[in-house]
Amino acid sequence: MNWKPFFVAATLGLSAALAGCSSDGSLRLFTSEYGAVTDAGYRLPSVPISQIPRKYHRQIVSYETKEKPGTIIVDTKEKYLYFVMDDGKAMRYGIGVGREGFEWSGVARVAMKREWPTWTPPAPMIRRQPELAKWRGGMPPGLSNPLGARALYLFDRGGDTGYRLHGTPEWQSIGRAVSSGCIRLLNQDIIDLYNRAEIGAKVIVR
Template sequence: MKIRSLVTVAGLALAVALAGCTGGSLRMFSSEYGSMRDAGYRLPSIPISKVPRQYHRQIVRYDTKEKPGTIIVDTSEKHLYFVMPEGKAMRYGIGVGREGFEWSGVARIAAKREWPVWTPPPAMIKRQPELAKYAKGMPPGLNNALGARALYLHNRSGDTGYRLHGTPEWASIGRAMSSGCIRLINQDIIDLYDRAEVGAKVIVK
Protein backbone atom coordinates (compact mmCIF):
# COMPACT_ATOMS: atom_id res chain seq x y z
CA MET A 1 0.00 0.00 0.00
CA LYS A 2 2.82 2.38 0.86
CA ILE A 3 4.50 1.75 -2.49
CA ARG A 4 1.27 2.41 -4.33
CA SER A 5 0.79 5.61 -2.36
CA LEU A 6 4.28 6.79 -3.22
CA VAL A 7 3.68 6.02 -6.89
CA THR A 8 0.42 7.96 -6.81
CA VAL A 9 2.03 10.96 -5.15
CA ALA A 10 4.91 10.89 -7.62
CA GLY A 11 2.47 10.68 -10.49
CA LEU A 12 0.53 13.67 -9.24
CA ALA A 13 3.72 15.69 -8.78
CA LEU A 14 4.79 14.87 -12.30
CA ALA A 15 1.40 15.89 -13.67
CA VAL A 16 1.60 19.23 -11.87
CA ALA A 17 5.13 19.81 -13.16
CA LEU A 18 4.11 19.01 -16.72
CA ALA A 19 1.10 21.28 -16.44
CA GLY A 20 3.45 24.11 -15.48
CA CYS A 21 5.47 23.52 -18.65
CA THR A 22 2.50 23.48 -20.99
CA GLY A 23 0.74 26.70 -20.15
CA GLY A 24 -0.09 26.51 -16.45
CA SER A 25 -0.86 29.89 -14.90
CA LEU A 26 2.03 31.54 -13.07
CA ARG A 27 0.09 34.61 -11.97
CA MET A 28 -3.55 35.62 -12.26
CA PHE A 29 -4.81 39.20 -12.53
CA SER A 30 -8.46 38.58 -11.72
CA SER A 31 -8.46 41.55 -9.33
CA GLU A 32 -7.52 44.00 -12.11
CA TYR A 33 -11.00 44.43 -13.58
CA GLY A 34 -12.39 47.04 -11.24
CA SER A 35 -13.68 50.48 -12.21
CA MET A 36 -10.95 52.83 -13.41
CA ARG A 37 -10.61 56.36 -14.69
CA ASP A 38 -8.82 56.77 -18.00
CA ALA A 39 -8.44 59.94 -20.10
CA GLY A 40 -11.51 61.49 -18.55
CA TYR A 41 -13.67 58.36 -18.88
CA ARG A 42 -14.80 56.14 -16.03
CA LEU A 43 -14.59 52.53 -17.16
CA PRO A 44 -17.11 50.37 -15.29
CA SER A 45 -15.95 47.36 -13.33
CA ILE A 46 -16.29 43.97 -15.00
CA PRO A 47 -18.21 41.18 -13.21
CA ILE A 48 -15.15 39.02 -13.72
CA SER A 49 -16.61 36.11 -11.74
CA LYS A 50 -18.98 35.64 -14.68
CA VAL A 51 -16.06 35.33 -17.13
CA PRO A 52 -14.47 31.83 -17.24
CA ARG A 53 -11.10 31.88 -15.43
CA GLN A 54 -9.26 30.74 -18.54
CA TYR A 55 -10.05 34.14 -20.07
CA HIS A 56 -8.77 36.19 -17.14
CA ARG A 57 -5.48 38.00 -17.75
CA GLN A 58 -2.61 35.84 -16.55
CA ILE A 59 1.07 35.09 -17.02
CA VAL A 60 1.60 31.57 -18.35
CA ARG A 61 4.47 29.44 -19.54
CA TYR A 62 4.59 29.63 -23.31
CA ASP A 63 7.01 27.84 -25.59
CA THR A 64 7.66 29.73 -28.83
CA LYS A 65 10.57 30.69 -31.07
CA GLU A 66 9.06 34.14 -31.57
CA LYS A 67 10.91 36.97 -29.85
CA PRO A 68 9.53 38.88 -26.85
CA GLY A 69 7.10 41.57 -27.87
CA THR A 70 5.44 39.39 -30.51
CA ILE A 71 1.68 38.92 -30.27
CA ILE A 72 0.22 35.51 -31.08
CA VAL A 73 -3.54 35.15 -31.44
CA ASP A 74 -4.99 31.66 -31.07
CA THR A 75 -8.49 32.02 -32.47
CA SER A 76 -9.51 28.43 -31.72
CA GLU A 77 -8.66 28.72 -28.02
CA LYS A 78 -9.80 32.38 -27.83
CA HIS A 79 -6.49 33.48 -26.33
CA LEU A 80 -4.05 36.25 -27.20
CA TYR A 81 -0.43 35.84 -26.06
CA PHE A 82 2.02 38.68 -25.60
CA VAL A 83 5.39 36.94 -25.68
CA MET A 84 7.66 37.71 -22.71
CA PRO A 85 11.24 36.67 -21.93
CA GLU A 86 12.18 33.34 -20.31
CA GLY A 87 9.46 31.22 -21.88
CA LYS A 88 6.54 33.22 -20.52
CA ALA A 89 3.64 35.14 -22.00
CA MET A 90 0.87 37.41 -20.82
CA ARG A 91 -2.34 35.70 -21.89
CA TYR A 92 -5.66 37.48 -22.45
CA GLY A 93 -9.11 36.16 -23.24
CA ILE A 94 -10.48 37.39 -26.57
CA GLY A 95 -13.54 37.44 -28.79
CA VAL A 96 -12.98 36.53 -32.44
CA GLY A 97 -14.68 36.65 -35.83
CA ARG A 98 -17.93 34.80 -36.23
CA GLU A 99 -18.44 32.18 -38.92
CA GLY A 100 -17.64 33.64 -42.32
CA PHE A 101 -15.51 36.43 -40.83
CA GLU A 102 -12.54 34.40 -39.58
CA TRP A 103 -9.05 35.23 -40.79
CA SER A 104 -5.45 34.26 -40.19
CA GLY A 105 -2.05 35.55 -41.20
CA VAL A 106 0.89 37.71 -40.16
CA ALA A 107 0.70 41.47 -39.70
CA ARG A 108 2.40 44.32 -37.88
CA ILE A 109 1.09 46.96 -35.52
CA ALA A 110 1.11 50.06 -37.72
CA ALA A 111 -0.48 52.46 -35.22
CA LYS A 112 -1.90 52.68 -31.72
CA ARG A 113 -4.83 54.87 -30.66
CA GLU A 114 -6.30 55.73 -27.28
CA TRP A 115 -10.08 56.11 -27.24
CA PRO A 116 -10.25 55.82 -31.04
CA VAL A 117 -12.96 56.90 -33.43
CA TRP A 118 -14.68 53.91 -35.03
CA THR A 119 -15.75 54.10 -38.66
CA PRO A 120 -17.70 51.06 -39.88
CA PRO A 121 -16.61 49.98 -43.37
CA PRO A 122 -19.13 50.29 -46.23
CA ALA A 123 -19.66 46.52 -46.35
CA MET A 124 -20.70 46.52 -42.69
CA ILE A 125 -23.07 49.44 -43.20
CA LYS A 126 -24.64 47.55 -46.10
CA ARG A 127 -25.23 44.55 -43.82
CA GLN A 128 -26.38 46.74 -40.94
CA PRO A 129 -28.01 49.93 -42.31
CA GLU A 130 -28.55 51.24 -38.79
CA LEU A 131 -24.80 51.94 -38.68
CA ALA A 132 -25.07 54.50 -41.50
CA LYS A 133 -25.21 57.27 -38.91
CA TYR A 134 -21.58 56.43 -38.08
CA ALA A 135 -20.34 56.59 -41.69
CA LYS A 136 -18.17 59.57 -40.75
CA GLY A 137 -17.08 58.00 -37.49
CA MET A 138 -18.46 57.04 -34.10
CA PRO A 139 -17.05 59.39 -31.45
CA PRO A 140 -14.88 57.94 -28.68
CA GLY A 141 -16.67 56.86 -25.54
CA LEU A 142 -17.77 54.06 -23.31
CA ASN A 143 -20.09 52.63 -25.97
CA ASN A 144 -17.66 52.96 -28.89
CA ALA A 145 -17.15 49.67 -30.72
CA LEU A 146 -13.35 49.93 -30.45
CA GLY A 147 -13.41 50.54 -26.74
CA ALA A 148 -10.60 52.24 -24.85
CA ARG A 149 -7.74 51.34 -27.21
CA ALA A 150 -7.08 50.03 -30.70
CA LEU A 151 -4.00 48.54 -32.37
CA TYR A 152 -4.18 48.83 -36.16
CA LEU A 153 -2.88 45.86 -38.16
CA HIS A 154 -1.15 46.24 -41.53
CA ASN A 155 0.57 43.72 -43.78
CA ARG A 156 2.55 44.03 -47.01
CA SER A 157 -0.61 45.06 -48.85
CA GLY A 158 -1.40 47.83 -46.38
CA ASP A 159 -4.21 48.17 -43.88
CA THR A 160 -5.83 44.79 -43.23
CA GLY A 161 -8.94 46.45 -41.86
CA TYR A 162 -8.52 44.37 -38.70
CA ARG A 163 -7.81 45.68 -35.22
CA LEU A 164 -6.94 44.46 -31.76
CA HIS A 165 -9.31 46.56 -29.70
CA GLY A 166 -11.30 46.94 -26.54
CA THR A 167 -14.98 46.28 -26.12
CA PRO A 168 -17.67 47.17 -23.58
CA GLU A 169 -19.25 43.78 -24.35
CA TRP A 170 -17.33 41.71 -21.81
CA ALA A 171 -19.71 38.76 -22.25
CA SER A 172 -18.45 38.32 -25.82
CA ILE A 173 -15.02 37.24 -24.61
CA GLY A 174 -14.44 33.56 -25.39
CA ARG A 175 -16.94 33.68 -28.25
CA ALA A 176 -16.95 34.10 -32.02
CA MET A 177 -19.11 37.20 -32.50
CA SER A 178 -17.12 39.93 -34.23
CA SER A 179 -16.72 40.91 -37.87
CA GLY A 180 -13.13 39.70 -37.80
CA CYS A 181 -11.43 42.01 -35.35
CA ILE A 182 -9.93 40.64 -32.14
CA ARG A 183 -11.64 42.14 -29.10
CA LEU A 184 -10.47 42.27 -25.49
CA ILE A 185 -12.02 43.51 -22.25
CA ASN A 186 -11.21 47.23 -21.97
CA GLN A 187 -9.01 46.71 -18.89
CA ASP A 188 -7.06 44.11 -20.87
CA ILE A 189 -6.58 46.15 -24.03
CA ILE A 190 -5.21 49.00 -21.91
CA ASP A 191 -2.68 46.57 -20.41
CA LEU A 192 -1.75 45.17 -23.84
CA TYR A 193 -1.54 48.67 -25.35
CA ASP A 194 1.05 49.67 -22.76
CA ARG A 195 3.16 46.58 -23.55
CA ALA A 196 2.94 46.39 -27.34
CA GLU A 197 5.16 48.48 -29.60
CA VAL A 198 4.40 49.95 -33.02
CA GLY A 199 6.03 47.60 -35.53
CA ALA A 200 5.48 44.51 -33.40
CA LYS A 201 4.74 41.26 -35.22
CA VAL A 202 1.22 39.86 -34.86
CA ILE A 203 0.47 36.25 -35.78
CA VAL A 204 -3.17 35.23 -36.08
CA LYS A 205 -3.81 31.50 -36.37
Protein backbone atom coordinates in the same frame (compact mmCIF):
# COMPACT_ATOMS: atom_id res chain seq x y z
CA MET B 1 2.05 15.03 18.18
CA ASN B 2 4.53 14.83 15.33
CA TRP B 3 4.72 18.39 13.93
CA LYS B 4 7.15 17.58 11.14
CA PRO B 5 4.51 16.67 8.48
CA PHE B 6 2.61 19.85 9.32
CA PHE B 7 5.66 22.07 8.87
CA VAL B 8 6.63 20.31 5.64
CA ALA B 9 3.14 20.81 4.21
CA ALA B 10 3.05 24.44 5.33
CA THR B 11 6.46 25.11 3.80
CA LEU B 12 5.43 23.56 0.50
CA GLY B 13 2.22 25.56 0.47
CA LEU B 14 4.08 28.80 1.15
CA SER B 15 6.58 28.02 -1.61
CA ALA B 16 3.77 27.46 -4.11
CA ALA B 17 2.09 30.69 -3.07
CA LEU B 18 5.29 32.68 -3.45
CA ALA B 19 5.89 31.18 -6.88
CA GLY B 20 2.38 32.17 -7.88
CA CYS B 21 1.93 28.97 -9.84
CA SER B 22 -1.48 27.33 -9.97
CA SER B 23 -2.49 23.79 -10.84
CA ASP B 24 -3.63 24.84 -14.33
CA GLY B 25 -0.25 26.28 -15.35
CA SER B 26 -0.92 29.94 -14.66
CA LEU B 27 2.16 31.63 -13.19
CA ARG B 28 0.34 34.76 -12.12
CA LEU B 29 -3.32 35.69 -12.32
CA PHE B 30 -4.65 39.26 -12.55
CA THR B 31 -8.29 38.64 -11.62
CA SER B 32 -8.22 41.53 -9.16
CA GLU B 33 -7.43 44.10 -11.87
CA TYR B 34 -10.86 44.39 -13.50
CA GLY B 35 -12.24 47.08 -11.26
CA ALA B 36 -13.53 50.48 -12.40
CA VAL B 37 -10.88 52.67 -14.02
CA THR B 38 -10.76 56.39 -14.75
CA ASP B 39 -8.90 56.92 -18.01
CA ALA B 40 -8.61 60.12 -20.06
CA GLY B 41 -11.71 61.48 -18.39
CA TYR B 42 -13.77 58.35 -19.00
CA ARG B 43 -14.94 56.11 -16.16
CA LEU B 44 -14.67 52.52 -17.31
CA PRO B 45 -17.03 50.34 -15.26
CA SER B 46 -15.79 47.30 -13.43
CA VAL B 47 -16.07 43.96 -15.20
CA PRO B 48 -18.12 41.23 -13.46
CA ILE B 49 -15.07 39.02 -13.79
CA SER B 50 -16.58 36.19 -11.72
CA GLN B 51 -18.97 35.63 -14.64
CA ILE B 52 -16.11 35.11 -17.10
CA PRO B 53 -14.33 31.73 -17.05
CA ARG B 54 -11.04 31.91 -15.15
CA LYS B 55 -9.05 30.76 -18.16
CA TYR B 56 -9.92 34.04 -19.91
CA HIS B 57 -8.66 36.23 -17.07
CA ARG B 58 -5.38 38.02 -17.78
CA GLN B 59 -2.49 35.87 -16.61
CA ILE B 60 1.17 35.10 -17.12
CA VAL B 61 1.67 31.58 -18.42
CA SER B 62 4.50 29.35 -19.59
CA TYR B 63 4.66 29.64 -23.36
CA GLU B 64 7.31 28.17 -25.62
CA THR B 65 7.77 29.83 -29.00
CA LYS B 66 10.55 30.74 -31.38
CA GLU B 67 9.03 34.20 -31.80
CA LYS B 68 10.88 37.01 -30.07
CA PRO B 69 9.55 38.89 -27.04
CA GLY B 70 7.09 41.59 -28.03
CA THR B 71 5.39 39.40 -30.63
CA ILE B 72 1.62 39.02 -30.39
CA ILE B 73 0.15 35.59 -31.17
CA VAL B 74 -3.61 35.14 -31.51
CA ASP B 75 -5.09 31.66 -31.08
CA THR B 76 -8.56 32.04 -32.56
CA LYS B 77 -9.56 28.46 -31.75
CA GLU B 78 -8.83 28.67 -28.04
CA LYS B 79 -9.77 32.38 -27.83
CA TYR B 80 -6.44 33.49 -26.39
CA LEU B 81 -4.06 36.33 -27.25
CA TYR B 82 -0.44 35.88 -26.14
CA PHE B 83 2.04 38.71 -25.70
CA VAL B 84 5.42 36.96 -25.81
CA MET B 85 7.72 37.76 -22.88
CA ASP B 86 11.23 36.69 -21.90
CA ASP B 87 12.18 33.34 -20.38
CA GLY B 88 9.50 31.20 -21.97
CA LYS B 89 6.58 33.19 -20.63
CA ALA B 90 3.70 35.14 -22.12
CA MET B 91 0.93 37.41 -20.93
CA ARG B 92 -2.29 35.70 -21.95
CA TYR B 93 -5.62 37.47 -22.46
CA GLY B 94 -9.07 36.09 -23.20
CA ILE B 95 -10.50 37.39 -26.47
CA GLY B 96 -13.53 37.44 -28.71
CA VAL B 97 -12.93 36.56 -32.38
CA GLY B 98 -14.61 36.64 -35.77
CA ARG B 99 -17.87 34.76 -36.11
CA GLU B 100 -18.44 32.16 -38.82
CA GLY B 101 -17.71 33.65 -42.22
CA PHE B 102 -15.54 36.40 -40.76
CA GLU B 103 -12.58 34.35 -39.56
CA TRP B 104 -9.10 35.19 -40.80
CA SER B 105 -5.50 34.24 -40.21
CA GLY B 106 -2.12 35.57 -41.26
CA VAL B 107 0.77 37.79 -40.23
CA ALA B 108 0.57 41.55 -39.77
CA ARG B 109 2.24 44.39 -37.90
CA VAL B 110 0.98 46.96 -35.44
CA ALA B 111 1.13 50.09 -37.59
CA MET B 112 -0.72 52.50 -35.29
CA LYS B 113 -1.96 52.69 -31.72
CA ARG B 114 -4.84 54.89 -30.61
CA GLU B 115 -6.29 55.76 -27.22
CA TRP B 116 -10.06 56.12 -27.19
CA PRO B 117 -10.27 55.73 -30.97
CA THR B 118 -12.97 56.85 -33.34
CA TRP B 119 -14.82 53.94 -34.94
CA THR B 120 -15.75 54.09 -38.62
CA PRO B 121 -17.84 51.15 -39.84
CA PRO B 122 -16.60 49.83 -43.20
CA ALA B 123 -18.89 50.04 -46.21
CA PRO B 124 -19.68 46.27 -46.26
CA MET B 125 -20.82 46.48 -42.64
CA ILE B 126 -23.05 49.44 -43.41
CA ARG B 127 -24.62 47.47 -46.26
CA ARG B 128 -25.36 44.63 -43.85
CA GLN B 129 -26.54 46.98 -41.11
CA PRO B 130 -27.95 50.16 -42.71
CA GLU B 131 -28.60 51.67 -39.27
CA LEU B 132 -24.83 52.19 -38.98
CA ALA B 133 -24.84 54.68 -41.87
CA LYS B 134 -25.06 57.53 -39.36
CA TRP B 135 -21.51 56.70 -38.32
CA ARG B 136 -20.15 56.76 -41.85
CA GLY B 137 -18.02 59.73 -40.87
CA GLY B 138 -16.90 58.11 -37.63
CA MET B 139 -18.39 57.38 -34.22
CA PRO B 140 -16.82 59.56 -31.50
CA PRO B 141 -14.85 57.92 -28.69
CA GLY B 142 -16.78 56.90 -25.60
CA LEU B 143 -17.91 54.10 -23.36
CA SER B 144 -20.30 52.72 -25.99
CA ASN B 145 -17.82 52.92 -28.88
CA PRO B 146 -17.23 49.39 -30.28
CA LEU B 147 -13.44 49.90 -30.26
CA GLY B 148 -13.40 50.56 -26.55
CA ALA B 149 -10.55 52.28 -24.74
CA ARG B 150 -7.71 51.38 -27.12
CA ALA B 151 -7.07 50.04 -30.61
CA LEU B 152 -4.03 48.59 -32.33
CA TYR B 153 -4.28 48.84 -36.12
CA LEU B 154 -2.99 45.89 -38.14
CA PHE B 155 -1.28 46.36 -41.49
CA ASP B 156 0.37 43.85 -43.81
CA ARG B 157 2.28 44.21 -47.10
CA GLY B 158 -0.94 45.26 -48.81
CA GLY B 159 -1.59 48.03 -46.31
CA ASP B 160 -4.41 48.33 -43.80
CA THR B 161 -5.99 44.93 -43.21
CA GLY B 162 -9.08 46.55 -41.72
CA TYR B 163 -8.59 44.43 -38.62
CA ARG B 164 -7.88 45.73 -35.15
CA LEU B 165 -6.96 44.52 -31.70
CA HIS B 166 -9.31 46.58 -29.59
CA GLY B 167 -11.26 46.92 -26.40
CA THR B 168 -14.92 46.21 -25.97
CA PRO B 169 -17.64 47.13 -23.47
CA GLU B 170 -19.30 43.77 -24.24
CA TRP B 171 -17.59 41.56 -21.65
CA GLN B 172 -20.01 38.72 -22.48
CA SER B 173 -18.32 38.33 -25.87
CA ILE B 174 -14.97 37.20 -24.44
CA GLY B 175 -14.36 33.55 -25.26
CA ARG B 176 -16.83 33.62 -28.14
CA ALA B 177 -16.82 34.01 -31.93
CA VAL B 178 -18.97 37.12 -32.40
CA SER B 179 -17.08 39.87 -34.19
CA SER B 180 -16.71 40.88 -37.83
CA GLY B 181 -13.09 39.73 -37.77
CA CYS B 182 -11.46 42.05 -35.27
CA ILE B 183 -9.94 40.66 -32.08
CA ARG B 184 -11.60 42.13 -29.01
CA LEU B 185 -10.35 42.25 -25.42
CA LEU B 186 -11.82 43.52 -22.19
CA ASN B 187 -11.11 47.24 -21.89
CA GLN B 188 -8.88 46.71 -18.85
CA ASP B 189 -6.92 44.13 -20.88
CA ILE B 190 -6.51 46.21 -24.03
CA ILE B 191 -5.09 49.04 -21.91
CA ASP B 192 -2.56 46.59 -20.49
CA LEU B 193 -1.68 45.22 -23.95
CA TYR B 194 -1.48 48.74 -25.41
CA ASN B 195 1.12 49.67 -22.81
CA ARG B 196 3.22 46.60 -23.66
CA ALA B 197 2.99 46.42 -27.46
CA GLU B 198 5.21 48.58 -29.65
CA ILE B 199 4.63 50.06 -33.08
CA GLY B 200 5.96 47.53 -35.59
CA ALA B 201 5.24 44.53 -33.37
CA LYS B 202 4.64 41.31 -35.29
CA VAL B 203 1.13 39.90 -34.97
CA ILE B 204 0.43 36.26 -35.88
CA VAL B 205 -3.21 35.22 -36.14
CA ARG B 206 -3.79 31.46 -36.21
